[in-house]
Amino acid sequence: MSKLTTLLRYFSTPTRYRSRDSITKLQNKAVLKHIRFVRKNSKFYAKLWSGYRDDQWREFPIIDKTQMMDNLQDLITVDLDINEAKKLALEAESSRDFSSKIGPYTIGFSSGTSGYRGMHIVSEAEQAAWAGFMLARGLGSSIFSKKRIGLVLRANSNTYESVGSKRINFLFYDLMKPLEELHQSILNDELDMLICPPSVLSYFVDMNSQLRVERMVSVAEVLEATDRKKIEAHFGITLHQFYSSTEGEIGATCEYGKLHLNEGIMVVQKEWIDQEKGWYHPIITDFRRKTQPIIRYKLNDILVAAKEPCPCGDAREVIDSVMGRSDDMFHLTKHDGTTELVVPDLIRRAIMQMSDKITDYIAIQKSVNHVEIQLKPDNIESLSMIGFDNLWQSKGIQSPQIDVKPYTHIPSTTKLRRIYRDFK
Numbered sequence: 001m002s003k004l005t006t007l008l009r010y011f012s013t014p015t016r017y018r019s020r021d022s023i024t025k026l027q028n029k030a031v032l033k034h035i036r037f038v039r040k041n042s043k044f045y046a047k048l049w050s051g052y053r054d055d056q057w058r059e060f061p062i063i064d065k066t067q068m069m070d071n072l073q074d075l076i077t078v079d080l081d082i083n084e085a086k087k088l089a090l091e092a093e094s095s096r097d098f099s100s101k102i103g104p105y106t107i108g109f110s111s112g113t114s115g116y117r118g119m120h121i122v123s124e125a126e127q128a129a130w131a132g133f134m135l136a137r138g139l140g141s142s143i144f145s146k147k148r149i150g151l152v153l154r155a156n157s158n159t160y161e162s163v164g165s166k167r168i169n170f171l172f173y174d175l176m177k178p179l180e181e182l183h184q185s186i187l188n189d190e191l192d193m194l195i196c197p198p199s200v201l202s203y204f205v206d207m208n209s210q211l212r213v214e215r216m217v218s219v220a221e222v223l224e225a226t227d228r229k230k231i232e233a234h235f236g237i238t239l240h241q242f243y244s245s246t247e248g249e250i251g252a253t254c255e256y257g258k259l260h261l262n263e264g265i266m267v268v269q270k271e272w273i274d275q276e277k278g279w280y281h282p283i284i285t286d287f288r289r290k291t292q293p294i295i296r297y298k299l300n301d302i303l304v305a306a307k308e309p310c311p312c313g314d315a316r317e318v319i320d321s322v323m324g325r326s327d328d329m330f331h332l333t334k335h336d337g338t339t340e341l342v343v344p345d346l347i348r349r350a351i352m353q354m355s356d357k358i359t360d361y362i363a364i365q366k367s368v369n370h371v372e373i374q375l376k377p378d379n380i381e382s383l384s385m386i387g388f389d390n391l392w393q394s395k396g397i398q399s400p401q402i403d404v405k406p407y408t409h410i411p412s413t414t415k416l417r418r419i420y421r422d423f424k
């Protein structure tokens with residue numbers, strides 16, 4: 001049954017949409033149908049939307065992760081004990097046995113890096129459909145050719161195994177293993193496609209990996225331009241990208257390597273941070289997820305809208321990059337004593353101006369007036385602070401103390417966050 005769902009979804013997922021109009025029509029029809037179902041089956045949403053008509057869905061109250069997690073029991077549309085689900089997810093995480101399910105539902109925790117961890121509950125049908133969608137977006141060639149696909153992930157979910165067949169073979173690599181060992185098994189397995197977090201790919205480059213695959217896809221972490229260039233140059237291929245979170249599959253790259261929003265399965269509205277620069281928080285409405293509906297849900301991520309349409313001709317919106325999350329923003333003090341927020345992108349640019357020898361970096365705001373910057377290699381001479389000086393000056397910010405230290409991050413089960421704030 002689930003294999004059939006996967007195949008149906010694979011064939012029903014168009015590789016491109018011709019016009020914005022066709023996307024809007026498809027979305028409106030699908031959302032209205034979905035809203036009727038959710039209103040009937042989710043206590044939380046029914047209450048939240050009281051006073052709104054279905055066709056006002058674009059203006060429904062926005063929810064976030066905290067609201068979702070606080071109300072999860074009433075939010076889900078199925079009969080499932082959330083406390084039992086929490087227990088199972090924790091056990092799965094420590095035992096690395098990810099087959100734990102309650103009835104037909106798989107329970108997982110998101111790999112959150114700080115604070116609130118997200119929990120996601122998906123049905124078998126949703127998983128199978130999801131796998132079909134990912135195959136359609138990610139495979140780049142027919143489902144009928146033989147493929148060995150390797151996945152390097154922090155936590156396995158049986159999602160991927162659900163599409164294992166005679167032709168498509170999924171191999172799972174556990175990030176808990178030492179990376180050298182993991183790299184060796186990947187080499188031995190002679191993969192056609194590798195799906196892997198960019199920090200691990202970058203580490204493979206550093207160890208001068210001789211790995212060769214037809215297709216490489218970055219997942220689970222924000223792919224930064226520096227990493228992308230480095231990985232593409234070393235392996236001599238276009239690095240593709242799945243941009244996803246617990247809340248859904250938000251985007252995937254086309255053949256040109258441009259990141260298109262997955263508007264065929266969700267609506268992405270914009271909460272502008274800076275419209276001129278194209279920066280916004282996405283508010284997503286996934287019209288396929290029924291077990292744990294995600295409607296008018298605001299993500300912490302900051303996306304950068306592309307200025308130009310993509311040459312591939314797909315009408316789905318393109319984003320230039322995912323800048324990070326709002327807790328990645330630095331909170332600094334202006335000369336007048338008020339607080340100024342600085343997005344990670346500006347910090348990144350200032351770091352890049354310190355030296356052209358930098359291959360890796362991490363910047364942590366430790367307190368209101370203290371920033372730590374870790375650089376690799378650690379013996380770079382004559383670092384320039386001009387980028388930072390200009391940044392502070394143009395924003396009227398009191399210069400914080402900047403400490404430069406050696407780079408300490410080792411790719412592991414911890415998600416790499418290059419720029420973040422380490423205090424409330």
Ligand SMILES: [Zn+2]
Pocket residue numbers: 254255256258260310311312313314
């Ligand atoms: Zn494109």
